[in-house]
Amino acid sequence: MNTIAFTTAGQELVAALDPRFGRAANFLIYDTDQKTTRIIENQQGRSAAQGAGIQAAETIVRAGVDTLVTGHCGPKAFKVLDAAGVKVFNCNAATVDEALQELLAGKLTAAENSDVEGHW
Amino acid sequence: MSKDHIRELVVLSGKGGTGKTSVTASFALLAKKAVLADCDVDAADLHLLLTPMVEQRHAFMSGHEAVIRQHDCTGCGICMDSCRFDAIRREDISYRIDPVACEGCGVCYRLCPAKAIDFPDRVCGEWMVSGTRCGPMVHAQLGVAAENSGKLVTTVREQAWAVAVDKRIPLIISDGPPGIGCPVIASLSGVSLAVVITEPTVSGLHDLQRLLALARHFSVPTAVCVNKWDINPQQTERIEAAAEAAGAAILGRIRYDRSVTQAQLQQKAVVELEAAAGDDIRVIWKQVTALL
Amino acid sequence: MAASSRNRSYRIAVASGKGGTGKTTVALNLAAMFGEPVQLADCDVEEPNVNLFLRCDQLEATEVTMLVPEVDQQRCNGCGACGELCQFRGIVAIGTRALVFPELCHGCGGCALVCPTGAITERAHPIGTISVGQSGAIRLIEGRLEVGVSLVPPVIRAVRDHLLDEIPAILDAPPGTSCPVVATLRESDYLLLVTDPTPFGLHDLKLAVALARELNLACGVVVNRAGEDLVGLYGYCQSENLPVLLSLPDDRQIAEITSRGDLVARVLPEYGLMFAELAEKLKRELGTTGGTP
Numbered sequence: 211m212n213t214i215a216f217t218t219a220g221q222e223l224v225a226a227l228d229p230r231f232g233r234a235a236n237f238l239i240y241d242t243d244q245k246t247t248r249i250i251e252n253q254q255g256r257s258a259a260q261g262a263g264i265q266a267a268e269t270i271v272r273a274g275v276d277t278l279v280t281g282h283c284g285p286k287a288f289k290v291l292d293a294a295g296v297k298v299f300n301c302n303a304a305t306v307d308e309a310l311q312e313l314l315a316g317k318l319t320a321a322e323n324s325d326v327e328g329h330w
Numbered sequence: 331m332s333k334d335h336i337r338e339l340v341v342l343s344g345k346g347g348t349g350k351t352s353v354t355a356s357f358a359l360l361a362k363k364a365v366l367a368d369c370d371v372d373a374a375d376l377h378l379l380l381t382p383m384v385e386q387r388h389a390f391m392s393g394h395e396a397v398i399r400q401h402d403c404t405g406c407g408i409c410m411d412s413c414r415f416d417a418i419r420r421e422d423i424s425y426r427i428d429p430v431a432c433e434g435c436g437v438c439y440r441l442c443p444a445k446a447i448d449f450p451d452r453v454c455g456e457w458m459v460s461g462t463r464c465g466p467m468v469h470a471q472l473g474v475a476a477e478n479s480g481k482l483v484t485t486v487r488e489q490a491w492a493v494a495v496d497k498r499i500p501l502i503i504s505d506g507p508p509g510i511g512c513p514v515i516a517s518l519s520g521v522s523l524a525v526v527i528t529e530p531t532v533s534g535l536h537d538l539q540r541l542l543a544l545a546r547h548f549s550v551p552t553a554v555c556v557n558k559w560d561i562n563p564q565q566t567e568r569i570e571a572a573a574e575a576a577g578a579a580i581l582g583r584i585r586y587d588r589s590v591t592q593a594q595l596q597q598k599a600v601v602e603l604e605a606a607a608g609d610d611i612r613v614i615w616k617q618v619t620a621l622l
Numbered sequence: 623m624a625a626s627s628r629n630r631s632y633r634i635a636v637a638s639g640k641g642g643t644g645k646t647t648v649a650l651n652l653a654a655m656f657g658e659p660v661q662l663a664d665c666d667v668e669e670p671n672v673n674l675f676l677r678c679d680q681l682e683a684t685e686v687t688m689l690v691p692e693v694d695q696q697r698c699n700g701c702g703a704c705g706e707l708c709q710f711r712g713i714v715a716i717g718t719r720a721l722v723f724p725e726l727c728h729g730c731g732g733c734a735l736v737c738p739t740g741a742i743t744e745r746a747h748p749i750g751t752i753s754v755g756q757s758g759a760i761r762l763i764e765g766r767l768e769v770g771v772s773l774v775p776p777v778i779r780a781v782r783d784h785l786l787d788e789i790p791a792i793l794d795a796p797p798g799t800s801c802p803v804v805a806t807l808r809e810s811d812y813l814l815l816v817t818d819p820t821p822f823g824l825h826d827l828k829l830a831v832a833l834a835r836e837l838n839l840a841c842g843v844v845v846n847r848a849g850e851d852l853v854g855l856y857g858y859c860q861s862e863n864l865p866v867l868l869s870l871p872d873d874r875q876i877a878e879i880t881s882r883g884d885l886v887a888r889v890l891p892e893y894g895l896m897f898a899e900l901a902e903k904l905k906r907e908l909g910t911t912g913g914t915p
Binding site: 343344345346347348351372373375378393394412414415430431433434435436437440441472474475476477478479508509510511512529530531532533534536537540558561562565586591594595597 | 639640641642643646668669671674675707709710728729730731732735736767772774796797798799800801802803804808820821822825826829832833836837852853874877878880881882883
């Protein structure tokens, strides 16, 4: 795991984890080697009429992300992430930081499939 | 105020014309504090009863449209040949794109050898934030012939949520769109409760069933109310039985009452008049608050 | 479209800016009293209700399909041109593959055109069903959108494609003024707008009239639940040169009969006459003027 994306409406590790992926406001990208963070806005996903999850997935794949931690992930987004080799972890932690800790402690299992219907 | 403390109620109908907007307006009056959202963006009518004072207007952009720059066009016709939507016609020595038929797919823009086609963002309507006698209201109007994907509905809902959080108002009441397509899905997913207003007709039953199936698909709790029930008491019973079988709560019934039109004429909600239907709606509202 | 330039029988679309004004009721009763063989097309493909009243059980069903891309992954070189062109995320280039999402595809064919290796072909993807049947003198064409499909206009276009040229047609449009309605109105010769004398009715009629003007369609009005005109509906129609071809009274019997799934024109003779008269007026509008506005 090198580059992890977390869905959030905020800007820092203490921000709340957004349970949605396709319509999340931002992706907080955490580099496990450098231990640095950066923010990518989910512009495409938020403004898409349809296929928001796909847009969001394309955005994080282009950013070199190999792991996604979010509340829920729909089927189309999952298909794109899976094709790109991005591991998806569903997590109901309240903040990004808590989610990161759970991930690093091995408490989360990689998803085999989407866990909600599209448009959730 | 955190988002967890806010409840969102959407009022839907399946079929149009069942009285959804009239009932929504009455709910708005009966609620102590609520943000109103008019998600019926194709034929928005809630504002006719709540008379909003517009505070902000925003253009709604969605997709693109292709536009030919006539003086750069060489008249080769490749655009027309490649358009699957019959949107391009010959005009004198060049070609013209019908903006109503243009799907915004970008194929002609991509293929034009003279690069004579522009592909700007498309303005598809507008959305507004306003004040009403019941609280803040977010509403919109889709442009004539615009595509109705649900994106404008999503925009209205998001803005309503932002207002609710900002003004610490714990309830959002949404006037939903008719049908079962993308606009309805956009208004339905993630709400606390979907109230369906239907009518005692064969169409009313048919469309209710389709809508309840959709709500189940998105795991949204539903509650059903038959409006103008006394037009056909037998059909009313059939509808209530079908609703219960589909797992929906039964809220009660509203009788046929000409006061509904009177209220519209006075730009008021039915509960603001002395009306039997208003009393029925008050009873329904009590049930709704119990469910929320 | 002028009568002389039309090489087929005329088409009347019945629409309203708002749902629930009685559009389907008018279309059905008009078809029932048309006085000659007529086609009735149910273009409200998300919620087709016409056959609830006609109760045609001998229906011939045809699948409606739309062309969506199919990718030969062996030929795909991962260039990404398809994903770059696609405005709808119907095809997405990820890594060295192209993924297809048929439910988002609009069928524009662009991806197949720009693919440099010929890896993309198109296949027919089911999006709905057209059912055709006969009920007396009415030939029914019903369009039904497949559940879960989001793109409506292609199914409506398929309904129009199933219309015969030799017989006049009445098209029951979906409510509103957005693109499903436009798809219904294309190549119609006349637009019959159904409204009622309420503030909602008048407000939404104006939206529908704006659409009619945009599409250069001649139109006339049917007022349902007519009573005291407290909103200036008739004045508006006059100022806009919109002929009011029929005013149906606010008669509870109409609501009751319709709620049962029956046609008021067939149950009550006075309404039968009104709809027969509406049919004659429309034939005159289309015969002499050809429907030019």
